[in-house]
Structure formats: C-alpha cells, structure tokens
Amino acid sequence: MKRVLSGIQPTGEIHIGNWLGAIVNYVELGRKLGREALYCIVDYHAMTNPLAYEKELLAQRTFEAALVNIAAGLDPEKVTLFVQSHVPEHTELSWVFTNITPVGDLQRMTQYKDKAAKLESVGAGLLMYPVLQAADILIYKADTVPVGEDQIQHLELSREIARRFNTLFGETFPEPTAYLNPDAPRVPGIDGKAKMSKSTGNTIGLLEDPQSVWEKIRLLPDDPARIRLADPGDPERSVVFKFLPYFAPKEMVEVLKEEHRRAGIGTLAIKQILFDQYMKATRPIRERAEWLRQNPEYVLDGLEDGARRARQIAQATMQEVREKIGLLRLE
Ligand code: AQP
Numbered sequence: 632m633k634r635v636l637s638g639i640q641p642t643g644e645i646h647i648g649n650w651l652g653a654i655v656n657y658v659e660l661g662r663k664l665g666r667e668a669l670y671c672i673v674d675y676h677a678m679t680n681p682l683a684y685e686k687e688l689l690a691q692r693t694f695e696a697a698l699v700n701i702a703a704g705l706d707p708e709k710v711t712l713f714v715q716s717h718v719p720e721h722t723e724l725s726w727v728f729t730n731i732t733p734v735g736d737l738q739r740m741t742q743y744k745d746k747a748a749k750l751e752s753v754g755a756g757l758l759m760y761p762v763l764q765a766a767d768i769l770i771y772k773a774d775t776v777p778v779g780e781d782q783i784q785h786l787e788l789s790r791e792i793a794r795r796f797n798t799l800f801g802e803t804f805p806e807p808t809a810y811l812n813p814d815a816p817r818v819p820g821i822d823g824k825a826k827m828s829k830s831t832g833n834t835i836g837l838l839e840d841p842q843s844v845w846e847k848i849r850l851l852p853d854d855p856a857r858i859r860l861a862d863p864g865d866p867e868r869s870v871v872f873k874f875l876p877y878f879a880p881k882e883m884v885e886v887l888k889e890e891h892r893r894a895g896i897g898t899l900a901i902k903q904i905l906f907d908q909y910m911k912a913t914r915p916i917r918e919r920a921e922w923l924r925q926n927p928e929y930v931l932d933g934l935e936d937g938a939r940r941a942r943q944i945a946q947a948t949m950q951e952v953r954e955k956i957g958l959l960r961l962e
Contacts, residue, residue: 633666635810636773638673638715638764641692642683645699646834647909648818648827651877652779656812658704660777669711669771669941672696675722676715676763679756680746683830698930699837702920707933715767717938720945725759725766727952731795732762732788741784765789769796770945774805780816781826783809800955815877821847823870835874837913838920848874848906853898854891864891864898871901878908 637653639645645654661668674693678684693714705712715721737743737758747753764785768776769792776786786809793804817826820833827834835847851871857864866872866888876884887904890896923930953960 632772633664633775633805634771634773635661635664635666635668635775635777636671636768636771636807637777638671638676638767639696639700640673640677640683640829641689641696642677642680643692643829644834644836644839645696646818646827646829646836647877648779648815648820648834649829650703650837651815651818652812653777654700654703654705655815656777656810657700657710660775660810661710664775666775667711668709669713669773669937669944670700670705671713671715671718671767671941672700673715673764673767676760679754679760680830681754682746682749694927694930697934698920698923698927699916701930701933702916702923703837704916707930707937711937711940712933713937713941714934717934718770718941718945720770720942720949721763721766723949724770724945724952725763727956728762728765728769728792728796729759731799732792734758736788736791737761740788742781761785761788762792765792768807769793769804770948771941772805772948774807775810776807777810777812779818779826780811781828800952803951803955818877819870819873821851821870823852823873835909838917841910844909845906848902848909849899851902851905857891857894857898860897861894863894866891869898871898871905875901875905875908878905878912883908 637657639649639653657668657670672693674689677689697712700712701707740761743758743760746757765788768789778786786807790806793806797803819825820827820831821835822833825831825833835844851874853871854864854868856862869891872888875887887896887901891901
C-alpha cells in the first residue's frame with residue numbers, strides 16, 4: 632500500500648514556516664492522493680541538537696506539536712498522528728541503516744555541517760539524523776514525503792539508503808519522493824534571509840501571542856532605500872513583501888506592491904495589513920487550539936491510537952527486515 636509520511640521536531644514553537652512548508656500539505660495530501668497518511672512528532676530527532684534539546688521541555692513540546700497539528704486541521708481519526716519514541720521500531724531500523732550508510736555521505740549533509748559548526752562537541756546523533764529520518768519514512772514504506780525545501784538533501788539520502796538496502800537484501804523499500812508546497816517551499820526568517828527555523832529563533836509562531844507577532848512584523852525590514860514615506864520603494868527588496876503573499880490574496884498583494892513602488896502607502900500601513908491577514912488566516916487554528924487545551928485527552932487519545940496503528944505497520948516491516956538481514960529467530 633502506498634503511504635504518505637512526514638515528521639516534525641518538538642524543538643520549540645511551531646512556526647509559519649512549518650505550517651506553510653509542511654503542515655498545510657499534511658492536511659489534504661493523503662486524501663488527495665488516496666493514500667494512508669502518517670505524521671510523526673520526531674522526539675528522538677529533537678535530542679540531536681544540544682542547542683535545541685531541553686529535557687524538562689521535551690514532553691510538553693511533543694504534546695504541543697501534536698496539538699498544533701490537530702488545530703491546523705489534521706484529523707487524528709483520518710490520519711495516523713503519533714510520537715516517534717512510541718514506535719521503537721524506528722530506532723531499530725535506523726541501526727540497520729547505519730550499517731549501510733557511508734560516514735562520508737552523512738558528513739556532506741548541509742544541515743549537519745551548519746549545525747556542527749555551532750557546537751563545541753558534536754554528538755554522533757547529529758551525524759546520524761538523516762539515517763533515523765530514512766527509518767521514519769521507510770519503516771512505513773512511504774513513497775511521498777511532504778516537506779520543506781530544507782529536507783530535500785536528506786530525502787535524497789533516504790532514497791539512496793532504500794536503494795542500497797534493496798540491492799544488498801532484496802527488493803523491500805520504495806524510493807520516497809518529496810512533496811513541496813510550491814507557494815512556500817522555504818519560508819524565510821524575520822530577517823528575510825536564513826530559513827525560518829525553531830532552533831534559530833527567527834520565527835513567527837503559528838499560535839504566538841498577537842502582541843508579540845505585531846512587534847515582530849513592525850520590525851520587519853523594508854526596502855532600505857525607502858527612508859521617508861514619500862520615497863518610492865522596491866517591493867522585491869522588502870521583507871514585508873516576502874511574507875504578504877503567504878496570507879493576503881494575490882490581487883491585494885499586487886495593489887500594495889504598486890502603491891509601495893509609487894510611495895502611495897506607508898510601510899507601517901502595509902505591516903498592519905500583513906498583521907491583519909496573518910490573524911485572519913490563523914484565527915480558526917487558534918480557536919481549535921484553545922478547545923484542545925481544554926480537552927487534552929483528545930490529543931493524548933489520538934496519539935495513543937496513532938501509535939497503535941503505526942506500530943502494526945512498523946512491526947511487520949521490521950519482521951521482514953530481520954529475516955532479510957539474517958538474524959537468528961527463535962520461533
Ligand atoms: N522555513 C521553512 N519553510 C518551509 N518549510 C519548513 N520546514 C521547516 N522550516 C521551514 C518544514 O517543516 C517540517 C518540520 O521541520 P522541523 O521540525 O525540522 O522544523 P524546523 O523549524 O526547521 O526545526 P528546527 O528544530 O529548527 O530544525 P532545524 O534546525 O533542522 O531547522 C519539515 O518538513 C520542514 O521541511
């Protein structure tokens with residue numbers, strides 16, 4: 632059976648990059664492609680970066696990530712939403728994959744290099760991150776993975792791992808392909824440059840306090856050449872216009888670009904429109920999140936049920952893998 636799978640790390644507040652880059656696709660993709668869909672809160676991945684991992688916060692962040700996904704539209708009765716550590720077969724399969732993955736391939740991963748460069752001591756888990764990710768996907772034999780552009784390189788490695796396993800042990804895994812949101816493959820951070828990312832702290836949260844969101848939007852850099860209200864601007868050089876199309880209708884964006892070019896509207900007024908549109912888009916998610924906070928058992932029951940369903944598939948795959956790699960079996 633063809634399946635969709637994706638994962639999200641409980642490393643901090645879910646942001647609009649996660650939402651637009653990945654979660655919006657989670658909601659519809661399984662139904663659209665007629666495939667079973669599984670979504671995973673990857674808590675073991677959250678341990679790989681010591682700058683983002685905090686023991687005291689991990690459980691709460693995991694719950695919160697599940698809550699936000701449900702609030703954003705994932706229906707735990709229609710898709711399988713679960714926590715990675717509740718299905719131990721992921722880590723078991725990742726060990727098998729570790730043995731068929733060249734260290735050099737892992738050292739070439741851009742995310743590994745970027746993160747390792749910020750650390751005094753690099754744990755082996757950070758290097759193995761894409762191997763565990765390959766196991767997350769392949770344990771369900773998923774062939775479609777809705778992700779942001781930042782995950783393309785890791786996904787290519789998952790394909791290579793699947794190929795290598797199939798060559799060594801016989802046809803077992805499909806080669807999974809990425810499914811990007813063409814409108815938001817890479818949402819920038821609030822500086823307009825680096826990718827928006829929980830661990831970088833350059834985010835606008837999906838459920839962030841409105842006052843704090845406004846403060847961030849208020850400080851978004853405009854075209855640096857536009858100093859006074861009367862100065863004409865170039866919307867291509869304005870970070871405000873990088874965010875506006877995510878929330879405002881196309882026609883509205885075009886009108887505002889034109890106004891910006893001919894200095895017909897002040898930057899603060901455009902920022903106010905961006906804020907209003909962001910609030911409009913996120914309001915239903917905020918309302919559902921509020922309800923879920925009052926009814927946490929809905930989230931927890933969904934996760935329990937999800938882990939049970941995921942485990943059935945994962946156990947069957949592991950059984951097949953154990954046989955193929957030649958382990959001694961007792962029954
Ligand atoms: N800025 C983004 N634009 C589009 N998609 C994005 N994703 C993440 N950031 C963007 C996609 O969201 C899914 C979950 O990814 P994640 O949990 O790794 O998100 P993160 O915010 O990137 O988390 P971290 O902890 O800060 O990780 P690093 O440090 O690795 O960036 C994925 O599908 C991702 O592509």
